[in-house]
Amino acid sequence: MATTTASDPSLAQKLRGLSGEAVKFGLVGLSGVVVNFAVFWVCLNGLHLASLRSNIAATLVAIATNYLGYRYWLYRDRDAASRKREITLFLVFSGAGMLIETGVLGFSVYVLGLSSHFQQLAAKVLGLGLGTVFRFISYRTWVFKAVPEPTEEQLAEARAAQAAPDTGVVAQAELMLAAEQIRLAKAE
Template structure:
């Protein structure tokens, strides 16, 4: 099998890529947090809705804005072949994250009796932190799936010219395999160059 740095990145490269992804996830998530808290504050203070109802409205608005950031900025290079599947899974995992967040808020308000606006905000922060960890893992694992990497072509043991000289009937296949292997190597190199540019 052909092994190159492009097709088989080291652990350090994988961790660097993951940390870059986590930073971008955090930026999109932070914008969602700002939207979430702003809508929550307006609902709880301006509209005088109950805390759980306010949390659900705020989280739904944040989910919509986050999807746009994840799909069109962070995971724009991921497989978007099945948009219906992607949106369905995104909403499913976002809903589960919202249940985590709302559960923590409900527990603090209705079980612990922490009912002031600032205590509710503190509980919302805790729930949001737990929900965010859940969302990061689920989004990158199941929602925004990576485009499958091409399988590296089998490298011939001898140079292509030597193969064509010894096996005349196989001559057309050997140059084609070499061209495919070269194209895959160029594609992998270009992907790494684009990843470093981001």
């Protein structure tokens, strides 16, 4: 059986992985921006809600659609052992991003006196940009945690388990499952 040794990826490999992740994050985020601005525009012009109420409603709808994109496309390979924890953290950090976005919009409307809808959209774009940077860092660091790499000890145990004599069907199944989980973790 061929064995491989675990090695730390080079800086270039890490940056390539991060850039790919940033592009996918941007695509999910872009779909959220489209939803956000569409709902904002409808609330502001169609329902004639105040700008901050429109922003909060639009952001909440976008948060819901973004979670689906992040969980089931971008971070589908990340640890999902505790969905309750993941969703709670996602909502907390999304709420903080919404406060950043709404704070910039509120400052522009109530302090700077920007009252046209296009000026409010410009303020919303600035707030959304700042909130997006915050969300990207938060989501990848705390919400969608990477599955840890197996240790050398775990790899050795899996190899020993594969070479172990027949110890019963259940024990063999458990050992095969552990070895497969380690193999999949290394493949990622």
